[in-house]
Amino acid sequence: MKPHYISFISLIFSLVNSLPAPAQPRPLTMQSAVRLALEKNRDLQVATLETAKATEKIREARSYALPTVSASAQYLYFPLKQVSFLPGSFVGLGENDLATFRVGGSNAFLGGVAVSQPLFQAGIGSGIRAAQLLENASAEERNEVRASVVTEVKKAYLDVLITQAQLRLQQQSLVRNEQAMKDARSLLAQGRASRVDTLRAFVSVENLRPEIIRLTNQVEITKTVLKRTMGLDEREIVDLQDSLHYDSGAFVAPGADAFLDAVQARPEVHRLELTEKLNREQIALQTAERAPKLSAIGLLQAQAQANHLRLDHYNWPLSSYIGLQLNVPIFSGFRTVSRIQQAVISRQQSETQLLNLKEVVRAQVKISLSNVEESRLRIATQQQTVTVAELGYRITRDRWKQGIASRLDLSDAELSLTQAKSNYLQAIYDYLTATVELDKVLGHTAF
Incomplete structure (x- = not known):
């Protein structure tokens, strides 16, 4: 072999070896997705920085007592x-x-x-207490963002799972319809089926392809939403390890005191309680402006x-x-009086907001429990429906091959089977989503 050929081949090998290796998909379970989100989610990072800023306000408030x-x-x-x-x-x-x-x-x-x-200086003590309450309220707000991130990531993860499951379901339907089209062509060659049956089978196959294309694209969209919610780079490839699964024994219904437990656990309630106390300190702080x-x-x-x-x-x-x-202080143009009244009104607002939030929590608990129970009943019903639809499809397919049933009967049976499986998947998705929402409502999103 000539030397310049050897040099050319060596150059080709070096170029191939220098190409970047394809990115490896990141395996993701729902739990690992939540852990990553708690590390990388930017909204949570902003809330954490806000808490750090509130901590510095305590130092600022204490500095007024120093020389x-x-x-x-x-x-x-x-x-x-x-x-x-x-x-x-x-x-x-x-x-x-x-x-x-x-x-x-x-x-x-x-x-x-x-x-x-x-x-x-009468306002120094109130200022320090107000800063401490603000820090605690900021920490509860961070917990509120944390709970929202956990819920959003789980829902986004479930969105990917349901879309992937729907795509697989349509692909299975395509396989059944393609097999039916082959059978129709075979029967047409034997003179046991009409050309219309073959055309109907072809149309059924082609009608499924646009839906498969749509769902394939939707899978990528839902993955993009999941990665954005987690704080991952959009170009990163993820591979979801979990699947839509229903475990009838996994759900434990909350007790009769679910509302009281939710009120005690929800960070939104804690934040408003602290805000109400903070507004009381603001009243004392503004009143202290009148003191020498x-x-x-x-x-x-x-x-x-x-x-x-x-x-x-x-x-x-x-x-x-x-x-x-x-x-x-003798006269300040009524500024101090106005500020005191503003603080009083803010306290009244926070009290009203707290009462309203507790009523909202009560309604959310009731609605979430109802949604979980309703989806569980739908799952039980759809399990039976899928079994019956599978049996009906097999019987209709055998009857069609024997020339007893029409091609339209087979199409209806296949459509009923696909719809039954789709409804079953949707019921499982609704159940899992409802349990995620119930955990948030009850304040059980700690991770």
């Missing part, structure tokens, strides 16, 4: 020096005359350190002036003071 220390420095240049006025008698002028003197240097430096320590504020203050200051900028020749005399500062 404030500030340093300042100032440089001034006087093109015209400062003027001082003295009685004219000091320089031989009349009693009613004033003498003016320009004092100081052209350059002035001033620097100091000021300290202020609150001694009495007492602070200890102090200042250490150095200053110097001269007509030149040779700082090593400057004198820097120090001055200082310490004292108490009292601030008594």
Whole structure:
């Protein structure tokens, strides 16, 4: 073999080896999908950051009880020096005359350190308690988002499963209809069936293909929704490991106190309870604005002036003071009164929202239990229907092959079988979705 041929083949092999390996599908169970979502879901990440921000507000509220220390420095240049006025008698002028003197240097430096320590400020305690309540409310809001993420991921996972199952069901129907078309052609060749039966079988087969195309595309759409809900890259390939399965013994009906348990477990209820307490603290915080504020203050200051900028020749005399500062609010244009009333109205709103939410929870529990029970009854009914439809299809197919039944009878039997299986799958999907929703309603979405 010639050398340039060997080089060409080596180049081809190197190019093939350099191609990226095809992405491996990520196997996903429902539980692993939920775990990934709790790590990667962006809404949950935002809620977690909001909780961290609320934690910093506690530090901010506590800082109002700590001393404030500030340093300042100032440089001034006087093109015209400062003027001082003295009685004219000091320089031989009349009693009613004033003498003016320009004092100081052209350059002035001033620097100091000021300290202020609150001694009495009624709103500090309320501010700290309000910040702590806000942190707790933010944590409950994060739990609320967490519960929603868990529910949304499970529902999206079930959406993929039901679409895949419907696609398989239509593919099975296509196989049955293709077999029926082959049988019709065989019977036509034997003179035992008409050309119309063959045409009907062909039309039945072709009518199924658009639905299979639609469902194939819908599978990809539902997977995209699942990946977005989980926070995965849309280009990642996922392979779902679970299937639509009904276990009649897995469901445990909640007790008579389901509503009370839901109220105690739901993060939305906890958040509104904390919000109501927070609004009460806001009332106390705004009321405290009417109270006097007492602070200890102090200042250490150095200053110097001269007509030149040779700082090593400057004198820097120090001055200082310490004292108490009292601030008594007298009139603020009704701003404080308005803020107190706003806080009172906010508290009333939160109380009303809390009562309304409890009634909503009561209704949700009742509706969710009803949906679970209704879907369980449908599953039991559809199981029998599928069995009967399968038997009816086999009998009709055998009768058609014998020339006793018509092609239309066979088409009706096949359609009834497909519809019965589809209804059964839908009942299982509705049951699983209803149990997921019931878990959220009862506050059982911890993971």
